[in-house]
Amino acid sequence: MIILSVICASTSLDQMIIIDYFLAGFYLIFSVSCVISHARAQMSVTDFLREADRLRKLEIKHERETSRRFHARKHFSVLEEIHVNDELGADIMKVQEELQKIRNCVYSFQAQLTDVKPSPDLIDRIKDTMTDIENSIKMFKDKQHQRFEELLKEEKIFWQEIGAFEQKIDVWSLPVKADGGVPRSAGICADVKDSRNLPTEVMALETFLQQSGGLHGCWDKYDHQNFMKVWTKHNGKPSYRKEAKLYLPDKTVEDIRLHEEWYLELCHLQEEKREAIHKWRAGKQREHELQREQREKEALRKEPDEAAADLRLKQEEQRREASEQLETWRSCRKQQLEREQEQRVRHQIQRRKRAKEERRRQLELKLMVESRVQQKKKEEELHVLQKEAQLQAEREERRRLAAEDIKRFQQRDSHRLEIKLQEKQNKEQEEHERQRNLDKLKEKVQIHIARDPTRLWKATKGWEEHIKEIGPSGGGPVSHMFHRAVPTWRQDL
Template sequence: MQVKGHHTALKMQSSDERVVLAKTADFLQKAEHLRKLADKHAKERKWNNCSRKNDLKDCFCSLEELENKFNSELKIEVIRVRQQLQKIRNSVYRFQGQLIDVKPSPDLIEKLKDIMSEIESSINTFKEEQHQSFEELLKEERTCWQEIWAFEKKIDAWSLTVKKGAEFYITPKVRLCMDKKGKEVLPAEVMALEAFLQQTGGKLGGWDQYDHQSFLKVWTKHHGKPSYRTEAKFYLPSKTEEDIRLHEDWYLELCRLQERKKEAIQKWRAERLREKEARLQDQESEAERREHEAAAAEAQRLKQEEERREAAARLETWRSQRKQQQEQEEEQRLREEILQRKQLKEERRRQLEVKLAIEAHIRQKKEEEELRLLEQEAQERAEMEERQRLAAEGIRRFQERDLHKLETKLQEKQAKEEEELERVKKQAKLKEKVESHITRDPSRLCKPTKGWKEHTKEIGPTGGGPVYQMFHRAVPAWRQGL
């Protein structure tokens, strides 16, 4: 059971890691797309500024000053954020360094608690500052959106074509919210989403970033099924089931409002596109009508002049074509002549190279053959000398071996003769010292020996008394003690 639980935990961890990696890849892809889009808009804005700078010099000077100011503020903000992140990173590294090769003690635990509290405080402060900054940016974005909306209305009013006795072409508008002064502001769906976020504690529903991300991870894993609440309790120990249910209702409402906001923005964009297309169509039709009238007025006047110009152009074209054709023919002839000369020169050069290559090859083959013959003669001479040397060496070695064998045999023969002579001398000396007279007695073989006589001299009793010993089977010495 423990192995199964461990395997299940590993599978859950791997699935969570895959989800985190997928979200990270999606975020990086979106960030890259936004970066490219920002670069594209910056290039377009720069090109528009350059093309219109002469006409509106004063306005563009103020815009450049404002842009430089924003860029400097952005750089300062980036440096400040990087410094804060580096400070948090250094605190984490210091905390990790305290955990290396240490012995647990109350002082160490208190020190680690202080460091963790400092890190947590830094992170919370950084998150709060970023949250406030994002809220301010959202407010500025809403203000800019309203201003852009007002400017677009003015520009649209300027671009309409005004005729005598005609009225402005009015297209149906997207349903917008109205403020107290009767001015048009953001769509109702957008205002509803913003009001909902302001009333419910922002984009996280009053929760912190970690708890909200844990909720989203479990929610996504279970596809919004009620079974997610059991697992959510393990990830959110500080939240009750009622808090999780309320956050679920808040998240569903947020998704619904975001979807309505997206649909409203799409409808608004489509309506704006239809309005622009209608205005452009009216302008194009008016321009076409005027152009048609101007063309009809000048058609008769330009017809004869056009015919004369066409005739003169045809004549001039024929002359230029004729001249160009002659020049091309002359150029072609010269190119063919030059090419033919180059081919002949190349052929002679190739033949000369082939001839030189053949002569060099023949000379090289001849030199190689002479060198081969010389090497062969030298090799044969060396082999002959080597064979003679080996034969002389073999003859000398055989002679030495035969001489050694002969000397060995002579020494052995001389040693045997000396041994035989020594043996004869010893026998002669023994014969001189000992004189033996031995007589034969065939009956002594049947006589008892002295040992047997001593053994049979005294014979004890033949049983009837007590037994003082018991005979046992003899045990060899090498088996005793086993």
């Protein structure tokens, strides 16, 4: 809406410059025409030429001044646009600062909710923080709503000024009588003003909106939209209040009921406004028809000169009617543009709200994912530390057991070594004793053995027994032969 107001302001400034230019030209042409008509009737030819030359110079002077003023206003319009842009930038910075403050409060509130232990003091502190955040958000919304209402009023005033200037421009296209000293612009403006008089139903609706807090009934636009969504869903049945309470947690049942009564009254006044405008247009149409028929009848009864004058008046009246119809169309067009602009603003606000909600949801999801990742990372680090501690304990235990085993093995090996050394010493001592005994025996007994070298190739006793010849064991007759036994039952056959 701030941008819209800037556009309206710049547009109205350009139109005012053009209107001033046309007003100066129209006034100059009208004054010249009046003076010329008066001079033709009363002055002589010389005076007429002198006056015409003076008026021509005056016209050139006025054109030069108008052109200089027009070019100067171009620079003023640039300066005014820069000033408006500066104000717009300052407003945007203020809004961003307030939003940043609210965002910081929300972030601090989220930080208070992480890694805390529940306690009564903590709950009270969180409640106080939530209350502060809600109050700051509510103050911000009220301030923006008030600013929005002010911009709407300024926009309405600008449109009214533009409409008035357009009416003046339309009046210039009407013919001016040569014998009249005063143009008909005053009478036409009066007719236009009379045509702009609003019915009582329209004034009642405007008064009701001003007294009840605008188009939303002192409610926030989002709350009113939620109310309308639930109202439309249930077709105005009383069952909508339960669902509306879910969409409007900060509103009581009594507030919803009062807003319902306000909305019903608004619908009733809007319906009366439409009917009144329809009746007013129909009445104006009938009135114009009757006036036209009456003028046609009077024109038939008058003389040809008067009929021509009446025809001119009729043409002027037709042009006036066309101007009124054009004004009506422009007002309807302006209302349509206002509705379209309001709808665009509402859709833009809804898109921003959805985008903000999506960003908030993504931020919450991101924070939740980050918290989970950090928690998982901490768990993994703790698990790694526990595993390392366990491995270190196992290594220490294995080292201790290995040291004990080494010590035990060393003791065993040293014991075995001592035993072996003792056995070796015993054997050496026994061998030494045996050798000593043999030496003693050798000293006592002298042994002389005759050597027989031929015994090496003689057969041993075992081999002689082996090659001894063995004779046959049985050379006599056989006493009997073995036969198969005959069964008893075949012996007698």
